[in-house]
Amino acid sequence: MSKTFKIFKSNFSPLLWIRQNSGDIVSYLGLVLCISVFSVTSGGRLWSPYNIGLILESTSVYAMIALGAMFIYSMGYMDVSVGPQLGVYAIIMILIINATGSLLLGFAVILVIALIAGFMNGYVAVWLGVPSIVTSLFLMFIFSGVQILLMERTGVNTISANFNFEAFLRPEVIFTVLAVEILIVGYLFNYTKLGKYVKAIGANEVTASHCGVNTTFWKVVAYLAFGFTVALGAVFLLARTGSAGKGTGSGYAMDIMLALILGGMPLSGGMTSRLRSAVTGAFTYVLLSNGLTLSGVDVTVIHMIKAVIFVGVTLLTCRKKYGVLPR
Amino acid sequence: MxxxxxxxxxxxxxxxxxxxxxxxxxxxxxxxxxxxxxxxxxxxxxxxxxxxxxxxxxxxxxxxxxxxxxxxxxxxxxxxxxxxxxxxxxxxxxxCTVAENLYAGHISKFRKYGFLDSRKMVRKASEKLADFGVSHIDAAGxxxxxxxxxxxxxxxxxxxxxxxxxxxxxxxxxxxxxxxxxxxxxxxxxxxxxxxxxxxxxxxxxxxxxxxxxxxxxxxxxxxxxxxxxxxxxxxxxxxxxxxxxGRDIGDAYYREDYDSSHEEEIALEFKDVSVSGVKNFNLQLHKGEIIGFGGLSGSGMHEIGRAAFGLEKLASGKVIRNEQIIKSPHDAIRGSIGYISKDRDVEALILSGDVRDNIALPSLDGLSRFSFIHPSKEKELVEAEIESLNIKCYSGKQLVGTLSGGNKQKVSFAKWTANDSDVIVMDCPTRGVDVGVKQSMYAFIAEMKKQGKAVLMISEELPELIGMSDRIFIMKDDKVQKIFERHPDLKESDLIEYMI
Known part of the structure; x- marks a missing residue:
């Protein structure tokens, strides 16, 4: 190959920089664009204190889970079981709270289940030699089944928790929890073996294992980390609604995926995975729904508009950044 | 004409x-x-x-x-x-099948009533292969x-x-x-x-x-x-x-100049009765400060031996031992300070979508980390030192490896193991697709490794570099070692070829 880059720091090329960071740039532009367009079209309602609170609440759950999902998506895997998992966790927490009055016990129980689910997602796929999407689908069906079973047992359509979740809805609490999570995940993702290894596995699993990375072990660790964030997200989801039913959590798996894509996360994972995708993506995603509704767009066409925006963003961010160069 | x-x-x-x-x-x-x-x-x-x-x-x-x-x-x-x-x-x-590969882009020639006449395509492909005297490749496979x-x-x-x-x-x-x-x-x-x-x-x-x-x-x-x-x-x-x-006179020094094939007594890597794919009961002792070369055609079993040394192959019997530890996986191998340079550089050795720093540091992260924490500046320091000592041409450690030229990619592949200070390095076709200038610096580098007491297992299809660099050369054919040559100034390619084919 005759293409030697002879670019030194002295003649830094802005063009090249833009090209290498196009994904980030587009995702930030998307967020800024959403904010500015909707600020105008919503007639200022976007910035009403009530609406800001609403956006923050719904973004926080997405962002909390998306941050953990980064570990999975960086490896080039995906997870479709999040939705029913959230539903089951919410119901279990309500049942435990109503029986014992302890949220902590409820959280402890679902955390254990979430970690078991994470372990299955990570280890069983490797152990049985099936693609991880298979175990993920398996878990999705199991959790959906459990969710329906649990609700049939209660005999009502929705059950409510006898618990005051007000503290969890205070913006400063949401902000603090999210900030702490960003710090922890950011640290793990950028400064520890876990983060470096999951990116390497996503970029080239053979090379990673040739470099001494025990890929099975780190896959399981990544799924466990994800499981933790799902449990955390479940608490804040429950805090928002205070109740749960058969439909709780449905659609979350796809929402998380869309949020990550809107945030510039390559679906194939790998070295270009950036943590900010989770946060900017979650904000952009929530803003899209919220802003379109506030702007008076008919609910029936919102999905169509989202589809168009989604395809546009994907074209700009998720295409292969560089092809196989002929030599 | x-x-x-x-x-x-x-x-x-x-x-x-x-x-x-x-x-x-x-x-x-x-x-x-x-x-x-x-x-x-x-x-x-x-x-x-x-x-x-x-x-x-x-x-x-x-x-x-x-x-x-x-x-x-x-x-x-x-x-x-x-x-x-x-x-x-x-x-x-x-x-895809061989035939489909041969006619990729010209499939429409075999259209029959809108369907693909794959039998005709396979027949044509077989004929074409036969024209070139290729008989061992099945067009339908x-x-x-x-x-x-x-x-x-x-x-x-x-x-x-x-x-x-x-x-x-x-x-x-x-x-x-x-x-x-x-x-x-x-x-x-x-x-x-x-x-x-x-x-x-x-x-x-x-x-x-x-x-x-x-x-x-x-x-x-x-x-x-x-x-x-x-x-x-x-x-x-x-x-x-x-x-x-x-653009300058590179001088005569190309391969190793010395004919001193002495080495330390300590065994760096040992194969004990190893059977892997076709190779049966293979034994080898690689000493510190020794360069052992493996020559042969690509199906001779020599590549498998290299892979086995790094724990990449499942052994049918026997064991590969380093410092009294049995090597069963690349993880074991790296813990035992073994490095492996794959011959399939772009697929196995490098993460093309990763930058130079990520690639070079990857095997060293385990040693670099403290309670799993990796200090960015330590990582940078480690990598910058390798970029400089191997003279890797890149605008910074942040350049993507996929955009480097072949020789520089290979240097990155080398640097991974020098950064980790590996004591045993297994190299499979270390100079494949690399130009003279880079080759020369790599040979000098390998010679330097010997002086530092490192052990090198060099597998190559290029006989001159085996003769030029190795203390001992194992020539392999049909999964067996046919002959072992000692380092000698009069050793010629023709001596070796005889045992290869």
Whole structure:
């Protein structure tokens, strides 16, 4: 190959920089664009204190889970079981709270289940030699089944928790929890073996294992980390609604995926995975729904508009950044 | 032999972003020529040929093919007009049969009532393979079942048709087995006899001198010299070519100069009764400060031994031992300070979408980390030191490895293990597709490793480097060690070949 880059720091090329960071740039532009367009079209309602609170609440759950999902998506895997998992966790927490009055016990129980689910997602796929999407689908069906079973047992359509979740809805609490999570995940993702290894596995699993990375072990660790964030997200989801039913959590798996894509996360994972995708993506995603509704767009066409925006963003961010160069 | 001009390039320039790859190149290819192109990695050889073959567009300059302006829009259209190219990288389509690969892009020829007549295609493909004397490849079989070398043969057969007038061979011979090379050479000479032309890119100067009718040398996107057939046959041809390529006299020091094959007593790596794939009950003791070379054809079992040394193969019996530890996985191997340079660089050794820093640091992260925390500046320091000591040409540690030239990629592959300060290094074809300048520095590097008491297992298909570097050479054939040679100034290639084939 005759293409030697002879670019030194002295003649830094802005063009090249833009090209290498196009994904980030587009995702930030998307967020800024959403904010500015909707600020105008919503007639200022976007910035009403009530609406800001609403956006923050719904973004926080997405962002909390998306941050953990980064570990999975960086490896080039995906997870479709999040939705029913959230539903089951919410119901279990309500049942435990109503029986014992302890949220902590409820959280402890679902955390254990979430970690078991994470372990299955990570280890069983490797152990049985099936693609991880298979175990993920398996878990999705199991959790959906459990969710329906649990609700049939209660005999009502929705059950409510006898618990005051007000503290969890205070913006400063949401902000603090999210900030702490960003710090922890950011640290793990950028400064520890876990983060470096999951990116390497996503970029080239053979090379990673040739470099001494025990890929099975780190896959399981990544799924466990994800499981933790799902449990955390479940608490804040429950805090928002205070109740749960058969439909709780449905659609979350796809929402998380869309949020990550809107945030510039390559679906194939790998070295270009950036943590900010989770946060900017979650904000952009929530803003899209919220802003379109506030702007008076008919609910029936919102999905169509989202589809168009989604395809546009994907074209700009998720295409292969560089092809196989002929030599 | 007629001397009509087949292809003419006038004043060609090519820019890639801020990089100038070609600076006003003029070149003329005549019928009946095997025209060699040589130059260091990044000198512009592949850029020229990929422009000729329609893969890329020149930024400036014109080309004429058989007197007509030549502006191919793609490789397929160039192929239809009689210009085809065999690439350096693997270029077969996985998951397809050999026949489908051979006729990729021309499938419509076998259309019958709107369906594909695959039986006819397989028959034609078998005939085509037979024309080239290839009998061991089944046209109906999946291309994936064949090794790298055989897939390359499939590519060669694909790239040729009766209308091919100009064949471009881009560093293909290093990827070929011995038989494959012979086949390719005979194709080249046949084309020459027929008054057609071949552009032949190779890093192997001996190969160029043996087969080319003339040679053009490139450096940094400019032509630095032409050598006629007579020039190539002169005694000083090699020195002259090297000088034109590198732009300075690289001196005589190329391989190891000493003939001191002594080493320390301590065993660095031991194979005990190892059976892996075809190899049975293999024993070996590699000592500290020793370089052991393995030579043979690619199916001889030597690559498997290298993989076994790094814990990549499941052993049928026996064990690989380092410091009294049994090596069962790359994880064990790296913990035992073993490094492995894969021959399949782009697939196994490097993360192309990762930057230089990520790639070099990856095996060292385990040792670098404290409670799993990796200090960014320590990582940077480690990598910068390797970039400097190996002289890796990149604008910074942040450059993506996929955008580096072949030689620099290989240096990154080396640097991974020097960064981790590995005491045993297994290298499988360490200089495959690497130019003279880089080769020289790598040989010096390997010699330095010996002095530092490191143990090296060098597996190579290039006999001169085995002879030049090893303390002992194991020649393998049919999964068995046929003969062991000790380091000696009088050792010749022909002595070794006898036991290989």
């Amino acid at each position: 007629e001397n009509k001009s087949l292809l003419k390039i006038n004043n060609m320039y090519k820019w890639f972003d801020a990089t100038q790859a070609l600076k006003g190149v003029d070149l003329e290819i005549q019928g009946g020529q095997i025209h060699g192109l040589i130059g260091e990695n990044g000198s512009g050889k592949s850029t020229i040929t990929s422009i000729i073959a329609g893969v890329k567009m020149p930024t400036e300059g014109r080309m004429f093919f058989k007197g007509q302006p030549w502006e191919p829009s793609s490789m397929a259209s160039a192929f239809d007009c009689g210009v085809s190219m065999i690439l350096q990288e693997a270029n077969t389509i996985p998951g 999946l291309v994936d079942q064949y090794g790298f070398e055989d897939r390359k043969v499939v590519e060669i057969v694909r790239s040729l048709s009766s209308s091919t007038e100009l064949l471009i061979i881009d560093e293909t011979t290093t990827a070929l087995s011995h038989e494959g090379r012979k086949m390719l050479y005979s194709i080249m000479h046949k084309m020459k006899e027929e008054g057609k032309a071949v552009i032949f890119i190779s890093h192997d100067i001996d190969e160029i001198i043996e087969h080319c009718t003339n040679l053009t040398v490139l450096r940094d996107g400019e032509i630095t010299g032409h050598l006629s057939y007579e020039d190539l046959q002169k005694d000083d041809a090699i020195e002259r070519i090297r000088f034109l390529m590198v």
